[in-house]
Amino acid sequence: MLSPEIIADKVTEAVASISYPEKPIGLYAPIAYTLESGGKRLRPQLTLAVCSALGCDVDRAIDAALGIEIFHNFTLLHDDVMDSADLRRGRLTVHKRWNNNTAILSGDAMLTMAVQYIAKTPAGVMPEAMKLFNRTAMEVYEGQQYDMDFENSNDVTVEQYIEMIRLKTSVLIGCACRLGAIVADASEDVADAFYDYGVNLGLAFQLRDDWLDTYGDPLIFGKQIGGDIINAKKTWLLINAISEKREELLDILAEDLEPEERVRQVREVYDRLNLSDRCRDLITKYSQKAISSLDKVKLDADAREYFVSLAQKSIDRAY
């Protein structure tokens, strides 16, 4: 398998090599701005890594990797409009730097660009890749819809929350992995194993995000700690707290408190319920599930190490 550094470089090069028509500038400049803004590039790296781990030339997987990365960035762009978010990766969001209409239309174009890259995957596997990609996209929209629905409800169960993040976040990471297997002409079992790996990795990553927003080190995390509590965002922590200390929690959220005071009071409830440790246990569980699904695939030591270390990182990453 190629080294993690080479895989990361291949992704960086591929994203940098995307060319945009010159006109109309109002359509393409925001797309370039969005795709150039970085991020971890986790998904396209996974596509190439799975392909490489299965002994296949990663150049076969570049188009699929770009399709997934462009789709992911399209969802962020439209989500930022829906959430009225001002910043993304330390820069103004597209609808802030330009306007809502530009963000909507450029996002639409990114979705079609993503499909164009999926359509360029090797002919023998393209129909399967396309089917997986489209089904996953529909699931991502469903997840986003549930996320918006949950904003207005205090009766969200933990199971519903997990299903929401599975749809909104995890299936796309599963899809990224599975595309690498599809392009490598892997068997259905191997594709399933990598898909399960990606979905469980995604659940661990999202729960770690929830945890870091409350318990992270502000100097390392790079975002304001407690933002989710201030916005009463339905995270795994808050949903559990509401379900176990309903009256108390809803009273705190209904009060007109200073942000820091709200964070302090909600955290105090979290602490009494031991939610930090319980959340970390769940993250560990999903991370281990991700690792066990690799047992079904014959992998060289360096390939296994790559995927295992990524799953472990989801347990202890600080940003």
Add this chain to the structure above:
Amino acid sequence: MLSPEIIADKVTEAVASISYPEKPIGLYAPIAYTLESGGKRLRPQLTLAVCSALGCDVDRAIDAALGIEIFHNFTLLHDDVMDSADLRRGRLTVHKRWNNNTAILSGDAMLTMAVQYIAKTPAGVMPEAMKLFNRTAMEVYEGQQYDMDFENSNDVTVEQYIEMIRLKTSVLIGCACRLGAIVADASEDVADAFYDYGVNLGLAFQLRDDWLDTYGDPLIFGKQIGGDIINAKKTWLLINAISEKREELLDILAEDLEPEERVRQVREVYDRLNLSDRCRDLITKYSQKAISSLDKVKLDADAREYFVSLAQKSIDRAY
């Protein structure tokens, strides 16, 4: 070739047979609402008609026809958000009946649904259909971007305007026709001929829309006459008038006039420039171009009659 009535019925049945997941209702109800709201269904009928005219079973073309119709309705849904339009086909637009976020997300899902239908076209032709569909979608977004750019400019040339409506409206009608030819395994020449037919038909239809908005019979047209003038929308008529009577036109548009008075004054300039007749001449020219492109295809009399009468309708339709 199947009769126009049977083709229309096939489209109606196919749209009615689309099934939507039950949950989340907030995502799928607006999609069903949009697709059930009717419209002329011109594009999917063209796909089936071309397929049938070429002697091919129209059932092969149903998925492509649905893909085009869903894509078209997706563009209307997102355009209505961008234009803050309240009504579409006599009903509240999705962002008015629900909200902007619902309209954005449901629109995204419709775009992916459209791609799913294109992906279901017969395997031998799917890659070509997919490529055409995606390229056309990008052109449609470019057209929409130019349309938005033109709102803020008084220096739009007639050529730029024609290129804008070609991208925003006509290429999708060309694509609908060409998909029928692709599904029927037609030669490149035949596909080109039907594409040209569709593009020119689309130009004629759009220009007739512009003309009807100013010169239509309000009782038949079903929309307020003069809406484009009131909103200073850059139509073929207004762009010509600005280019030929710039000072006078910009003075009228800058004045704080009652809507009816603005319509009266602008129409008076149009009349002096004979723009009504000149616009109708141009519509006739595109309609005739559409008809001549059919000369390159061997067609039965009834098939030719179908496409010719549609082109003629674009000259004299009143609504």
